[in-house]
Amino acid sequence: MPTARLLLLLTVVAAAAGSCFCSGQEAKPPTPPPYCGSVRTAVEAHNIIGWKTFPADCAKYVADYITGDRYGRDSDVVINEAVAYAESLKLSGSGKEVWVFDVDETALSTVPYQAKHGYGVQPYDHANFLQYVAGGSAPALQGTLRLYQRLLQLGIKPVFLTDRTEDQIAITTHNLLSQGYSSWEKLLLQPIGLQTSTQPFKTSERKKLVDAGYVIVGNIGDQWSDILGSPEGCRTFKYPNPMYYVA
Amino acid sequence: MPTARLLLLLTVVAAAAGSCFCSGQEAKPPTPPPYCGSVRTAVEAHNIIGWKTFPADCAKYVADYITGDRYGRDSDVVINEAVAYAESLKLSGSGKEVWVFDVDETALSTVPYQAKHGYGVQPYDHANFLQYVAGGSAPALQGTLRLYQRLLQLGIKPVFLTDRTEDQIAITTHNLLSQGYSSWEKLLLQPIGLQTSTQPFKTSERKKLVDAGYVIVGNIGDQWSDILGSPEGCRTFKYPNPMYYVA
Known part of the structure; x- marks a missing residue:
């Protein structure tokens, strides 16, 4: 591999680089x-x-x-581009235009969890991550919230599509609402025990949206598995995330 | 837009930022x-x-x-990943596995042209760019050449696919050969007067390869229009390029 x-x-x-500390000095x-x-x-x-x-x-x-300025700056450049794109759209008036948001690391941050796990250099700790999600207090990523609010003003409806599982619907709903995501067209979670990886699950859910008459004008996620796979949406945005990879 | x-x-x-130089001081x-x-x-x-x-x-x-270390480092990380991926493949022995290379800014560098045009901050100068290509002395991007040589050793055949036009076949052949790209399965150039943009042209050419029985195991280009569009190839690589955008 x-x-x-x-x-x-x-x-x-x-x-090799780390092997030359002198004894008696603080490393x-x-x-x-x-x-x-x-x-x-x-x-x-x-x-x-x-x-x-x-x-x-x-x-x-x-x-x-993550803790310095660069993560926020990288995110802001992406969000600014997404907002400008959304503002440039001519909507049909049908009310069927939607924007797909991933949840973790896109709408909500897991940085408080990551801070205890080396921001990506330590292996994923599933039990601890589930505890973090169950706490229901993940903070909003402010840039994404800004995009979300602008989309509502423009008349583009948000759809949350997440690989959180359906047993997490109540806490996810609570967490999104408490962080300012006040309404949505759909909140789509992964069925428990699903055997596929994230990309085919999300692609299949987007296909259902299109088959139901929705037009996915935009799609934003921190993983390529959020935004690859037809129908991707008219335009996709990769939110920065150096902390983990989901296929 | x-x-x-x-x-x-x-x-x-x-x-606004540039308007406050004091007179008498060197700017x-x-x-x-x-x-x-x-x-x-x-x-x-x-x-x-x-x-x-x-x-x-x-x-x-x-x-x-571009002129400092970072461009080379960014490129090396991409090329290292591509080489490791190629080395991990189990080939069929049919001789039909190919790797698609873009030409400008992937196999060959246009940096000598870019250096005279602000490395991307000045608008594209078509006449001058054509002159640069016609000169036939574009240097190889050394990382890509390294990948190319490793693929030949492994038995994966190179295909060059470029939006250079067919009237540039002789100079492109000469330039590639003189820079160490010593052989290839195909060199595919754009027909003169083609009305489509690069992405559909390249996608269509890759489809012809697949229809002819080739397996595109890898695809590398500096533009997303090189590597998006089914069939993309089993795995794609985006070579760094902040200097221009081709749709």
């Missing part, structure tokens, strides 16, 4: 290697796929990225 | 605004589309990006 090989190589390099976190930003770009552009963790020697890089 | 609105906004901001180029890197990321991730020029106040940023 190519990503495994890359990560192995990066691990070896990192181990400072090593400066992240310069390729960390290139790995992030390659993740955003769908060049690196199927990865389990961000390279361990980029731990400081990815933490700085 | 959303991108036009973004660029207008950026132009206004840039004009230093202003520090690029922090969003330049976010715009580049958004271009790579196919969030900003249909743009004509990179924001003018990012002139120094994009020149530094």
